[in-house]
Amino acid sequence: MSTDFYELLEVARDASPEQIKRAYRKLARELHPDKNPGNKEAEERFKQVSRAYEVLSDAESRARYDQFGEAGISGNGAGAGDPFAGGFGDIINAFFGGGSPFGASSAPAGPPRGQDLEVVVDVPFEEAVFGSEREVRVRTAVRCDECDGSGAARGTSVQTCPTCSGS
Template sequence: MYGRGETDDLYQVLGVSRDASAAEIKKAYRQLVRKYHPDANPGNKEAEEHFKKINQAYEILSDAQKRAQYDQFGTVGDMPGGSPFDGFGGGVGDIFGDIFDNLFGGAGGRRRTSPNAPRRGADLEMETEVTLLEAAGGVTREFQIPRWESCGECGGSGAKAGTSPETCPACGGRGQVETKQHTPFGQFVTVNACPRCNGAGRVVKEKCPSCGGAGRTRKTHRVEVKIPAGVDTGTRLRIAGEGEPGTNGGSSGDLFLVVSVEEHPDFKRDGADLHTRLVLSFPQAALGCTVPVPVLSGEPENLSIPAGTQPGKVFTLRGKGMPRLRGARGTGDLHVHVVVDVPKKLTDRQRALLEELAREMRVEVEDSGVFGKFFRNLFDS
Protein backbone atom coordinates (compact mmCIF):
# COMPACT_ATOMS: atom_id res chain seq x y z
CA MET A 1 0.00 0.00 0.00
CA TYR A 2 1.26 3.47 -0.81
CA GLY A 3 -0.32 6.66 0.46
CA ARG A 4 0.24 9.86 2.34
CA GLY A 5 1.39 7.81 5.26
CA GLU A 6 4.62 7.29 3.32
CA THR A 7 7.49 9.76 3.49
CA ASP A 8 6.77 11.43 0.16
CA ASP A 9 3.60 12.76 -1.42
CA LEU A 10 2.97 11.00 -4.76
CA TYR A 11 2.68 14.27 -6.67
CA GLN A 12 5.96 15.47 -5.16
CA VAL A 13 7.66 12.21 -6.17
CA LEU A 14 6.76 12.87 -9.83
CA GLY A 15 7.31 16.62 -9.52
CA VAL A 16 3.84 17.61 -10.75
CA SER A 17 1.00 19.67 -9.33
CA ARG A 18 -2.11 18.05 -7.88
CA ASP A 19 -4.16 19.26 -10.87
CA ALA A 20 -1.71 17.88 -13.44
CA SER A 21 -3.24 16.22 -16.50
CA ALA A 22 -2.70 12.56 -17.36
CA ALA A 23 -0.35 13.62 -20.17
CA GLU A 24 1.73 15.78 -17.80
CA ILE A 25 1.97 12.92 -15.30
CA LYS A 26 3.09 10.50 -18.03
CA LYS A 27 5.68 12.96 -19.37
CA ALA A 28 7.13 13.58 -15.90
CA TYR A 29 7.23 9.84 -15.21
CA ARG A 30 9.16 9.08 -18.40
CA GLN A 31 11.72 11.80 -17.70
CA LEU A 32 12.31 10.57 -14.16
CA VAL A 33 12.56 6.93 -15.24
CA ARG A 34 15.35 7.81 -17.65
CA LYS A 35 17.16 9.78 -14.95
CA TYR A 36 16.89 7.30 -12.06
CA HIS A 37 16.86 3.98 -13.93
CA PRO A 38 19.25 1.47 -12.24
CA ASP A 39 21.08 0.95 -15.55
CA ALA A 40 21.89 4.66 -15.63
CA ASN A 41 22.97 4.65 -11.97
CA PRO A 42 24.86 1.39 -11.37
CA GLY A 43 25.50 0.77 -7.68
CA ASN A 44 23.56 3.85 -6.59
CA LYS A 45 21.16 2.56 -3.91
CA GLU A 46 19.58 5.98 -3.40
CA ALA A 47 18.69 6.23 -7.12
CA GLU A 48 17.34 2.68 -7.04
CA GLU A 49 15.05 3.46 -4.09
CA HIS A 50 13.83 6.64 -5.77
CA PHE A 51 13.21 4.66 -8.97
CA LYS A 52 10.90 2.34 -7.04
CA LYS A 53 9.04 5.31 -5.55
CA ILE A 54 8.58 6.79 -9.03
CA ASN A 55 7.04 3.56 -10.31
CA GLN A 56 4.76 3.27 -7.27
CA ALA A 57 3.61 6.87 -7.67
CA TYR A 58 2.92 6.48 -11.39
CA GLU A 59 1.04 3.22 -10.87
CA ILE A 60 -1.47 5.11 -8.73
CA LEU A 61 -1.64 8.53 -10.41
CA SER A 62 -1.93 7.07 -13.93
CA ASP A 63 -5.06 5.17 -12.90
CA ALA A 64 -8.07 7.52 -12.70
CA GLN A 65 -9.86 5.43 -10.06
CA LYS A 66 -6.79 5.00 -7.84
CA ARG A 67 -5.88 8.67 -8.22
CA ALA A 68 -9.35 9.79 -7.17
CA GLN A 69 -9.16 7.50 -4.14
CA TYR A 70 -5.72 8.81 -3.22
CA ASP A 71 -6.83 12.45 -3.61
CA GLN A 72 -9.84 11.87 -1.37
CA PHE A 73 -8.46 9.56 1.30
CA GLY A 74 -4.69 9.94 1.03
CA THR A 75 -4.11 6.26 0.40
CA VAL A 76 -4.86 3.43 -2.01
CA GLY A 77 -5.57 -0.20 -1.18
CA ASP A 78 -3.66 -3.11 -2.68
CA MET A 79 -6.45 -3.96 -5.14
CA PRO A 80 -8.08 -1.60 -7.70
CA GLY A 81 -11.48 -0.42 -6.46
CA GLY A 82 -10.69 -1.52 -2.89
CA SER A 83 -12.23 0.10 0.12
CA PRO A 84 -11.00 3.66 0.76
CA PHE A 85 -10.76 2.73 4.41
CA ASP A 86 -7.85 0.40 3.60
CA GLY A 87 -5.50 3.33 4.13
CA PHE A 88 -6.47 3.94 7.74
CA GLY A 89 -4.52 1.09 9.28
CA GLY A 90 -6.89 -1.62 8.11
CA GLY A 91 -9.12 -1.05 11.16
CA VAL A 92 -12.40 0.58 10.10
CA GLY A 93 -13.73 -2.34 8.08
CA ASP A 94 -12.88 -4.71 10.92
CA ILE A 95 -14.53 -2.45 13.49
CA PHE A 96 -17.87 -2.72 11.72
CA GLY A 97 -17.31 -6.41 11.17
CA ASP A 98 -16.73 -7.01 14.86
CA ILE A 99 -19.83 -5.03 15.81
CA PHE A 100 -21.88 -7.50 13.77
CA ASP A 101 -19.87 -10.37 15.23
CA ASN A 102 -20.81 -9.21 18.73
CA LEU A 103 -24.46 -8.73 17.83
CA PHE A 104 -24.95 -11.89 15.79
CA GLY A 105 -22.48 -14.27 17.35
CA GLY A 106 -19.79 -14.00 14.68
CA ALA A 107 -21.92 -15.37 11.86
CA GLY A 108 -20.72 -12.74 9.43
CA GLY A 109 -18.24 -15.11 7.78
CA ARG A 110 -15.57 -12.43 7.27
CA ARG A 111 -12.40 -13.53 5.49
CA ARG A 112 -8.98 -11.99 5.84
CA THR A 113 -6.32 -12.29 3.21
CA SER A 114 -3.48 -14.55 4.21
CA PRO A 115 -0.11 -12.78 4.36
CA ASN A 116 1.36 -15.71 2.43
CA ALA A 117 -1.29 -15.68 -0.29
CA PRO A 118 0.01 -15.53 -3.90
CA ARG A 119 0.52 -12.00 -5.18
CA ARG A 120 0.85 -10.96 -8.81
CA GLY A 121 4.06 -9.22 -9.82
CA ALA A 122 4.16 -5.57 -10.88
CA ASP A 123 3.84 -4.50 -14.50
CA LEU A 124 6.80 -2.84 -16.21
CA GLU A 125 6.90 -0.28 -19.01
CA MET A 126 9.69 0.48 -21.48
CA GLU A 127 10.04 2.66 -24.57
CA THR A 128 11.51 1.75 -27.96
CA GLU A 129 11.98 3.63 -31.20
CA VAL A 130 11.70 2.14 -34.70
CA THR A 131 12.17 3.55 -38.19
CA LEU A 132 9.20 4.05 -40.50
CA LEU A 133 10.46 1.18 -42.65
CA GLU A 134 10.63 -1.12 -39.60
CA ALA A 135 7.13 -0.01 -38.60
CA ALA A 136 5.92 -0.97 -42.08
CA GLY A 137 7.46 -4.43 -42.14
CA GLY A 138 7.69 -5.32 -38.46
CA VAL A 139 10.90 -6.00 -36.59
CA THR A 140 12.18 -8.24 -33.82
CA ARG A 141 14.12 -6.58 -30.99
CA GLU A 142 15.86 -7.90 -27.89
CA PHE A 143 15.41 -5.93 -24.68
CA GLN A 144 17.33 -6.06 -21.41
CA ILE A 145 14.89 -5.51 -18.58
CA PRO A 146 16.13 -4.75 -15.06
CA ARG A 147 13.73 -6.38 -12.63
CA TRP A 148 13.52 -8.10 -9.26
CA GLU A 149 13.88 -11.86 -9.33
CA SER A 150 13.90 -14.56 -6.68
CA CYS A 151 17.26 -14.82 -4.93
CA GLY A 152 19.12 -17.83 -6.29
CA GLU A 153 20.98 -18.47 -3.03
CA CYS A 154 18.00 -18.66 -0.66
CA GLY A 155 15.30 -19.57 -3.17
CA GLY A 156 13.32 -16.47 -2.26
CA SER A 157 12.93 -17.30 1.44
CA GLY A 158 15.31 -14.55 2.59
CA ALA A 159 16.89 -16.98 5.08
CA LYS A 160 20.54 -17.99 5.24
CA ALA A 161 21.37 -21.36 3.66
CA GLY A 162 20.61 -24.16 6.09
CA THR A 163 17.94 -22.14 7.89
CA SER A 164 14.36 -21.22 7.11
CA PRO A 165 11.88 -18.53 8.10
CA GLU A 166 9.99 -19.16 11.32
CA THR A 167 6.39 -18.44 12.23
CA CYS A 168 6.10 -14.99 13.73
CA PRO A 169 5.65 -15.39 17.51
CA ALA A 170 3.79 -12.08 17.77
CA CYS A 171 0.92 -12.90 15.42
CA GLY A 172 1.15 -16.67 15.16
CA GLY A 173 1.65 -16.51 11.42
CA ARG A 174 -1.54 -14.56 10.72
CA GLY A 175 0.31 -11.38 9.75
CA GLN A 176 -2.21 -9.33 11.72
CA VAL A 177 -2.72 -8.36 15.33
CA GLU A 178 -5.97 -7.35 17.02
CA THR A 179 -6.57 -4.61 19.54
CA LYS A 180 -9.80 -4.79 21.55
CA GLN A 181 -11.58 -1.82 23.02
CA HIS A 182 -14.58 -1.94 25.35
CA THR A 183 -17.10 0.88 24.96
CA PRO A 184 -20.66 1.50 26.13
CA PHE A 185 -21.77 0.31 22.69
CA GLY A 186 -19.92 -2.98 22.93
CA GLN A 187 -16.56 -4.39 22.08
CA PHE A 188 -14.61 -2.87 19.19
CA VAL A 189 -11.77 -4.76 17.54
CA THR A 190 -9.20 -3.12 15.27
CA VAL A 191 -6.91 -5.21 13.12
CA ASN A 192 -3.50 -4.00 11.90
CA ALA A 193 -0.48 -5.50 10.21
CA CYS A 194 1.82 -7.18 12.67
CA PRO A 195 4.71 -4.80 13.50
CA ARG A 196 7.08 -7.70 14.18
CA CYS A 197 6.83 -9.35 10.73
CA ASN A 198 5.33 -6.43 8.78
CA GLY A 199 2.35 -8.59 7.84
CA ALA A 200 4.37 -11.46 6.39
CA GLY A 201 3.45 -13.91 9.13
CA ARG A 202 7.04 -15.15 9.21
CA VAL A 203 10.34 -13.82 10.53
CA VAL A 204 13.88 -14.46 9.35
CA LYS A 205 16.41 -14.74 12.15
CA GLU A 206 19.47 -15.39 9.99
CA LYS A 207 19.26 -13.36 6.79
CA CYS A 208 20.62 -14.52 3.44
CA PRO A 209 23.91 -12.66 2.80
CA SER A 210 23.17 -12.42 -0.92
CA CYS A 211 19.84 -10.58 -0.72
CA GLY A 212 19.97 -9.29 2.86
CA GLY A 213 16.80 -11.14 3.76
CA ALA A 214 14.69 -9.58 1.00
CA GLY A 215 14.34 -12.88 -0.84
CA ARG A 216 14.99 -11.27 -4.22
CA THR A 217 17.76 -9.49 -6.10
CA ARG A 218 17.96 -7.06 -9.01
CA LYS A 219 18.82 -8.84 -12.26
CA THR A 220 18.80 -8.10 -15.98
CA HIS A 221 16.27 -10.18 -17.87
CA ARG A 222 16.52 -10.53 -21.64
CA VAL A 223 13.38 -10.84 -23.71
CA GLU A 224 12.88 -10.95 -27.48
CA VAL A 225 9.86 -9.04 -28.74
CA LYS A 226 8.33 -9.13 -32.21
CA ILE A 227 7.07 -5.65 -33.01
CA PRO A 228 4.22 -6.13 -35.50
CA ALA A 229 3.89 -4.32 -38.81
CA GLY A 230 1.71 -1.22 -38.64
CA VAL A 231 2.75 0.14 -35.24
CA ASP A 232 2.55 3.89 -34.82
CA THR A 233 3.85 6.37 -32.28
CA GLY A 234 2.02 5.71 -29.03
CA THR A 235 1.28 2.04 -29.77
CA ARG A 236 1.43 0.11 -26.47
CA LEU A 237 2.35 -3.55 -26.83
CA ARG A 238 1.63 -5.98 -23.98
CA ILE A 239 4.08 -8.85 -23.48
CA ALA A 240 2.36 -11.14 -20.99
CA GLY A 241 4.38 -12.49 -18.04
CA GLU A 242 7.55 -10.49 -18.69
CA GLY A 243 7.08 -8.02 -15.84
CA GLU A 244 8.14 -8.42 -12.21
CA PRO A 245 7.82 -12.00 -10.90
CA GLY A 246 5.01 -12.63 -8.42
CA THR A 247 5.50 -13.59 -4.79
CA ASN A 248 4.32 -16.67 -2.92
CA GLY A 249 3.70 -18.42 -6.21
CA GLY A 250 1.75 -15.55 -7.75
CA SER A 251 1.83 -14.89 -11.49
CA SER A 252 4.30 -12.47 -13.07
CA GLY A 253 3.26 -9.02 -14.18
CA ASP A 254 3.30 -7.90 -17.79
CA LEU A 255 5.75 -5.83 -19.82
CA PHE A 256 4.28 -2.92 -21.76
CA LEU A 257 6.35 -1.65 -24.67
CA VAL A 258 5.56 1.91 -25.80
CA VAL A 259 6.57 2.47 -29.43
CA SER A 260 7.62 5.70 -31.12
CA VAL A 261 8.30 5.90 -34.87
CA GLU A 262 11.10 8.09 -36.23
CA GLU A 263 10.30 10.85 -38.72
CA HIS A 264 11.15 9.98 -42.33
CA PRO A 265 12.74 12.63 -44.60
CA ASP A 266 10.60 11.72 -47.65
CA PHE A 267 7.34 10.38 -46.23
CA LYS A 268 4.81 11.81 -43.80
CA ARG A 269 2.43 9.42 -42.07
CA ASP A 270 -1.28 9.87 -41.46
CA GLY A 271 -2.61 6.70 -39.88
CA ALA A 272 -2.22 4.00 -42.51
CA ASP A 273 -1.66 6.52 -45.33
CA LEU A 274 1.62 8.06 -46.44
CA HIS A 275 2.25 11.38 -48.15
CA THR A 276 5.21 12.39 -50.30
CA ARG A 277 6.19 15.23 -52.66
CA LEU A 278 6.92 14.85 -56.36
CA VAL A 279 8.91 17.71 -57.86
CA LEU A 280 8.27 18.29 -61.59
CA SER A 281 9.78 20.81 -63.96
CA PHE A 282 7.48 23.19 -65.83
CA PRO A 283 7.83 21.30 -69.15
CA GLN A 284 6.99 18.00 -67.42
CA ALA A 285 3.88 19.43 -65.82
CA ALA A 286 2.81 21.27 -68.99
CA LEU A 287 3.52 18.54 -71.54
CA GLY A 288 3.04 15.41 -69.44
CA CYS A 289 5.51 12.63 -68.70
CA THR A 290 6.04 9.33 -66.92
CA VAL A 291 8.24 9.50 -63.82
CA PRO A 292 9.34 6.97 -61.18
CA VAL A 293 7.92 7.63 -57.72
CA PRO A 294 9.82 6.19 -54.72
CA VAL A 295 7.73 4.08 -52.35
CA LEU A 296 8.60 3.17 -48.75
CA SER A 297 9.60 -0.38 -49.62
CA GLY A 298 10.26 -2.06 -52.92
CA GLU A 299 10.97 -0.71 -56.40
CA PRO A 300 9.77 2.77 -57.45
CA GLU A 301 6.35 2.97 -59.10
CA ASN A 302 6.03 4.56 -62.57
CA LEU A 303 3.46 7.35 -62.47
CA SER A 304 1.90 8.83 -65.61
CA ILE A 305 1.63 12.61 -65.38
CA PRO A 306 -0.97 14.02 -67.79
CA ALA A 307 -0.30 17.23 -69.73
CA GLY A 308 -1.39 20.35 -67.90
CA THR A 309 -0.90 18.99 -64.38
CA GLN A 310 -1.21 21.82 -61.88
CA PRO A 311 0.88 22.43 -58.75
CA GLY A 312 -0.81 20.87 -55.73
CA LYS A 313 -2.35 18.03 -57.72
CA VAL A 314 -2.47 14.83 -55.67
CA PHE A 315 -2.08 11.39 -57.22
CA THR A 316 -2.93 8.32 -55.15
CA LEU A 317 -1.09 4.99 -55.36
CA ARG A 318 -3.43 2.43 -53.83
CA GLY A 319 -2.01 -0.01 -51.30
CA LYS A 320 1.41 1.67 -51.12
CA GLY A 321 0.98 3.05 -47.60
CA MET A 322 1.34 1.39 -44.18
CA PRO A 323 -0.18 -1.93 -43.12
CA ARG A 324 -3.05 -1.67 -40.68
CA LEU A 325 -2.38 -2.90 -37.16
CA ARG A 326 -4.02 -5.67 -35.15
CA GLY A 327 -5.70 -7.82 -37.73
CA ALA A 328 -7.21 -5.02 -39.84
CA ARG A 329 -7.03 -6.03 -43.47
CA GLY A 330 -5.21 -4.24 -46.26
CA THR A 331 -2.82 -1.33 -46.29
CA GLY A 332 -3.13 2.40 -46.63
CA ASP A 333 -2.39 4.47 -49.72
CA LEU A 334 0.48 6.67 -50.84
CA HIS A 335 -0.58 10.21 -51.75
CA VAL A 336 1.78 11.98 -54.16
CA HIS A 337 1.64 15.79 -54.01
CA VAL A 338 2.90 17.58 -57.12
CA VAL A 339 5.27 20.52 -56.74
CA VAL A 340 6.36 22.44 -59.87
CA ASP A 341 9.98 23.52 -59.69
CA VAL A 342 10.73 27.05 -60.89
CA PRO A 343 14.45 27.35 -61.77
CA LYS A 344 16.29 30.22 -60.09
CA LYS A 345 18.93 30.46 -62.80
CA LEU A 346 18.52 30.15 -66.58
CA THR A 347 20.96 29.96 -69.47
CA ASP A 348 20.54 32.54 -72.24
CA ARG A 349 19.00 29.90 -74.48
CA GLN A 350 16.50 28.82 -71.78
CA ARG A 351 15.50 32.42 -71.07
CA ALA A 352 15.12 33.23 -74.76
CA LEU A 353 12.86 30.22 -75.27
CA LEU A 354 10.72 31.15 -72.30
CA GLU A 355 10.39 34.75 -73.51
CA GLU A 356 9.29 33.45 -76.91
CA LEU A 357 6.75 31.19 -75.20
CA ALA A 358 5.46 34.18 -73.23
CA ARG A 359 5.00 36.16 -76.45
CA GLU A 360 3.21 33.22 -78.03
CA MET A 361 0.91 32.94 -75.01
CA ARG A 362 0.53 36.75 -74.87
CA VAL A 363 1.78 36.84 -71.32
CA GLU A 364 3.48 39.96 -70.01
CA VAL A 365 7.00 39.23 -68.70
CA GLU A 366 10.07 41.30 -68.03
CA ASP A 367 11.94 41.62 -71.35
CA SER A 368 15.63 41.09 -70.76
CA GLY A 369 16.59 41.53 -74.43
CA VAL A 370 18.10 38.08 -74.42
CA PHE A 371 15.58 36.84 -77.00
CA GLY A 372 16.67 39.27 -79.72
CA LYS A 373 20.36 38.87 -78.94
CA PHE A 374 20.07 35.07 -78.94
CA PHE A 375 18.37 34.87 -82.34
CA ARG A 376 20.64 37.51 -83.93
CA ASN A 377 23.64 35.44 -82.91
CA LEU A 378 21.87 32.34 -84.18
CA PHE A 379 21.25 33.83 -87.67
CA ASP A 380 24.64 35.55 -87.86
CA SER A 381 26.35 32.25 -87.33
Protein backbone atom coordinates (compact mmCIF):
# COMPACT_ATOMS: atom_id res chain seq x y z
CA MET A 1 0.00 0.00 0.00
CA SER A 2 1.46 3.33 -1.06
CA THR A 3 1.11 6.37 1.16
CA ASP A 4 1.01 9.93 -0.13
CA PHE A 5 3.61 11.91 1.81
CA TYR A 6 1.75 15.17 1.19
CA GLU A 7 -1.43 13.68 2.72
CA LEU A 8 0.56 12.37 5.69
CA LEU A 9 1.85 15.88 6.41
CA GLU A 10 -1.56 17.39 5.58
CA VAL A 11 -0.12 19.85 3.05
CA ALA A 12 -0.80 20.64 -0.60
CA ARG A 13 1.50 19.26 -3.31
CA ASP A 14 2.72 22.79 -4.02
CA ALA A 15 3.43 23.57 -0.35
CA SER A 16 6.51 25.67 0.38
CA PRO A 17 9.40 24.20 2.39
CA GLU A 18 8.35 26.40 5.31
CA GLN A 19 4.76 25.06 5.19
CA ILE A 20 6.10 21.49 5.12
CA LYS A 21 8.36 22.18 8.11
CA ARG A 22 5.50 23.76 10.09
CA ALA A 23 3.18 20.83 9.34
CA TYR A 24 5.87 18.33 10.32
CA ARG A 25 6.61 20.08 13.62
CA LYS A 26 2.93 20.18 14.52
CA LEU A 27 2.37 16.49 13.74
CA ALA A 28 5.65 15.38 15.33
CA ARG A 29 4.69 17.10 18.59
CA GLU A 30 1.26 15.44 18.55
CA LEU A 31 2.50 11.96 17.63
CA HIS A 32 5.84 11.80 19.45
CA PRO A 33 6.25 8.51 21.40
CA ASP A 34 7.08 10.40 24.61
CA LYS A 35 3.70 12.10 24.38
CA ASN A 36 1.94 8.81 23.49
CA PRO A 37 3.71 6.07 25.50
CA GLY A 38 2.63 2.58 24.50
CA ASN A 39 0.50 3.82 21.59
CA LYS A 40 1.82 1.74 18.67
CA GLU A 41 -0.50 3.46 16.20
CA ALA A 42 0.85 6.91 17.11
CA GLU A 43 4.42 5.57 16.98
CA GLU A 44 3.87 4.12 13.50
CA ARG A 45 2.28 7.34 12.28
CA PHE A 46 5.18 9.32 13.80
CA LYS A 47 7.59 7.16 11.78
CA GLN A 48 5.58 7.74 8.60
CA VAL A 49 5.37 11.50 9.17
CA SER A 50 9.12 11.61 9.87
CA ARG A 51 9.87 9.70 6.66
CA ALA A 52 7.56 12.00 4.69
CA TYR A 53 9.34 15.05 6.10
CA GLU A 54 12.75 13.53 5.41
CA VAL A 55 11.84 13.19 1.73
CA LEU A 56 9.83 16.38 1.22
CA SER A 57 12.27 18.65 3.08
CA ASP A 58 15.10 17.76 0.68
CA ALA A 59 14.63 19.42 -2.74
CA GLU A 60 16.29 16.59 -4.67
CA SER A 61 14.38 13.80 -2.88
CA ARG A 62 11.14 15.75 -3.23
CA ALA A 63 11.66 16.12 -7.00
CA ARG A 64 12.28 12.36 -7.35
CA TYR A 65 9.23 11.62 -5.19
CA ASP A 66 7.06 14.00 -7.23
CA GLN A 67 8.18 12.35 -10.47
CA PHE A 68 8.28 8.65 -9.50
CA GLY A 69 6.43 8.36 -6.18
CA GLU A 70 7.92 6.15 -3.47
CA ALA A 71 9.73 4.09 -6.12
CA GLY A 72 11.83 7.16 -6.90
CA ILE A 73 13.11 7.46 -3.34
CA SER A 74 13.26 3.84 -2.15
CA GLY A 75 16.82 2.81 -1.51
CA ASN A 76 17.56 6.37 -0.43
CA GLY A 77 18.45 6.45 3.23
CA ALA A 78 17.00 3.47 5.08
CA GLY A 79 17.04 0.92 2.25
CA ALA A 80 14.98 -0.41 -0.59
CA GLY A 81 12.88 -2.84 1.44
CA ASP A 82 11.62 -1.12 4.53
CA PRO A 83 11.75 2.68 4.57
CA PHE A 84 11.96 2.56 8.38
CA ALA A 85 14.74 -0.05 8.52
CA GLY A 86 17.17 2.58 9.76
CA GLY A 87 15.71 2.14 13.23
CA PHE A 88 13.80 4.32 15.61
CA GLY A 89 17.04 5.85 16.88
CA ASP A 90 17.66 7.37 13.45
CA ILE A 91 14.28 9.07 13.56
CA ILE A 92 14.89 10.44 17.05
CA ASN A 93 18.36 11.62 15.95
CA ALA A 94 16.84 13.39 12.94
CA PHE A 95 14.20 14.88 15.23
CA PHE A 96 16.57 16.28 17.86
CA GLY A 97 20.02 16.39 16.25
CA GLY A 98 21.95 16.58 12.96
CA GLY A 99 19.96 18.67 10.51
CA SER A 100 16.99 18.81 12.81
CA PRO A 101 14.24 21.30 12.03
CA PHE A 102 14.57 22.35 15.70
CA GLY A 103 18.29 23.18 15.41
CA ALA A 104 20.78 21.81 17.97
CA SER A 105 23.11 19.76 15.82
CA SER A 106 25.54 17.46 17.60
CA ALA A 107 27.07 16.18 14.36
CA PRO A 108 30.86 15.90 14.19
CA ALA A 109 32.75 18.46 12.10
CA GLY A 110 33.06 17.09 8.57
CA PRO A 111 32.34 13.65 7.17
CA PRO A 112 34.36 10.57 8.17
CA ARG A 113 37.38 9.93 5.95
CA GLY A 114 36.33 8.67 2.52
CA GLN A 115 32.67 9.66 2.80
CA ASP A 116 33.32 12.88 0.92
CA LEU A 117 34.08 10.94 -2.27
CA GLU A 118 31.42 11.24 -4.93
CA VAL A 119 31.00 9.02 -7.98
CA VAL A 120 28.30 9.43 -10.60
CA VAL A 121 26.91 6.07 -11.73
CA ASP A 122 24.15 5.75 -14.31
CA VAL A 123 21.72 3.08 -13.13
CA PRO A 124 18.63 1.94 -15.04
CA PHE A 125 15.38 2.74 -13.22
CA GLU A 126 14.53 -0.95 -12.71
CA GLU A 127 17.86 -1.59 -10.99
CA ALA A 128 17.37 1.47 -8.82
CA VAL A 129 13.95 0.24 -7.75
CA PHE A 130 14.66 -3.48 -7.36
CA GLY A 131 18.31 -3.21 -6.39
CA SER A 132 21.51 -4.50 -7.90
CA GLU A 133 25.20 -4.66 -7.15
CA ARG A 134 27.91 -2.93 -9.15
CA GLU A 135 31.64 -2.69 -8.69
CA VAL A 136 32.85 0.89 -8.81
CA ARG A 137 36.54 1.77 -9.00
CA VAL A 138 37.54 5.08 -7.49
CA ARG A 139 40.89 6.70 -8.24
CA THR A 140 42.41 8.28 -5.18
CA ALA A 141 45.54 10.31 -4.63
CA VAL A 142 48.36 8.37 -3.00
CA ARG A 143 51.29 10.04 -1.30
CA CYS A 144 54.49 9.64 -3.34
CA ASP A 145 57.10 7.37 -1.72
CA GLU A 146 59.95 9.37 -3.28
CA CYS A 147 59.11 12.86 -2.02
CA ASP A 148 56.48 12.04 0.63
CA GLY A 149 54.16 14.54 -1.03
CA SER A 150 56.49 17.53 -0.75
CA GLY A 151 57.49 17.72 -4.42
CA ALA A 152 61.19 17.88 -3.53
CA ALA A 153 63.66 15.17 -4.50
CA ARG A 154 64.83 12.81 -1.76
CA GLY A 155 67.62 14.27 0.32
CA THR A 156 66.67 17.88 -0.47
CA SER A 157 64.26 20.30 1.13
CA VAL A 158 61.48 22.43 -0.26
CA GLN A 159 62.53 26.05 -0.65
CA THR A 160 60.37 29.04 -1.46
CA CYS A 161 61.51 31.21 -4.37
CA PRO A 162 63.18 34.33 -2.89
CA THR A 163 62.05 36.47 -5.84
CA CYS A 164 58.32 35.76 -6.00
CA SER A 165 57.76 34.00 -2.65
CA GLY A 166 55.89 31.25 -4.48
CA SER A 167 53.22 33.45 -6.01
